[in-house]
Amino acid sequence: MPVLTYLEAISDALRYEMQRDERVFLIGEDIGVYGGAFKVTKGFIEEFGPERVLDAPISEAAIIGAAIGAALHGMRPVAEMQFMDFITCGFNQIINVAGTTVYRWGIGVPIVVRGPSGGGVGANPFHSRNPENWFVHATGLKVVCPAFPADAKGLLLSAIRDDNPVLFFEHKGLYRKIKQDVPPGEYTVPLGKAAVVRPGSDVSIIAYGSAVHMALEAAEQLAGRGISVEVVDIRTLVPFDEESVFASVRKTGRVLVAHEAVLTGGFGGEIAARIAQHCFEWLDAPIVRVAAFDSPTPLAPTLESAVLPNASKILAAVEQLLSY
DSSP states (O other): OOOEEEEHHHHHHHHHHHHHHHHEEEEEOSSSOOOTTTTTTTTTHHHTTTTEEOOOOOOHHHHHHHHHHHHHOOOOOEEEEEEEEGGGGGGGGGIITTTTTEEEEEEOOEEEEEEEEOOOSSOOGOOOOOHHHHHHHHHSEEEEEOOSSSHHHHHHHHHHOOOOOOOEEEEETTTTTEEEEESSSSSOOOTTTEEEEEEEESHHHHHHHHHHHHHHHHHHHHHHOOOOOOEEEOOOEESSSSSHHOOOOOOOHHHHEEEEETTTTTTHHHHHHHHHSSGGGOOOSSOOOEEEEESSSOOHHHHHHHSOOOOOHHHHHHHHHHHH
């Protein structure tokens, strides 16, 4: 089984699905001749040709709009946002068109809009946003935030094959940092199923994306002190796997929810609300959230580190949670 980086796993998924299904094509800025800003699609234009690897103008609205139109005519487009921050330029196409077409016309829109998100790499406020919760609030969309290479491949294959529009957020800080055995060839991970990536009994950390790795680092440090932390990677925000999350909460009785997006309006609030509503009698302490400050992501490394969550902040929050 090959060991792939997070980025290589995404590239592998795209290549496999394009080889398997001629309806799948890619569209985005600099994805063809240049091979993509992060080289996810390096070599694709030579293998599949410019008809299936389309270099688009710098217009996210045009990219997503063209993908929607192609999907309505039977294709399976994968649209890349060079940075997910700029998905705002195509917001109307996603929210008002892709997300509602199946309700208005009874026709699915099988598109994937994917690209790098997140901070921690000194990329300034224009290239560091975690905007996933904007799309959780909209109806008709699925939202995916993988934390591991194998999940990135398996979830992306499932997303491309889904008949609904899927937003696929890839944390750029994980692209070349995380490596893992990734099954070759046909490998899918179902949308809407969380994974317990570290079993534990004293406290549950519910996380996704980069925060999963922060949680695992904190859990490892706490294990040395005899504290057993269960880490649940929800993997997809929509559909949300309530059953797996609630099972962990009932097991430990103490919950911390972590994500890199800003605290106010973040998906952690939704997770906390559902746990409070459905698992209140199992809770031994208030639900705690760890997230980014309500601030744009600074360019300066020291300020960026202060704004974003990390393992140390999660560890400190767990200590407070256990002392309640």
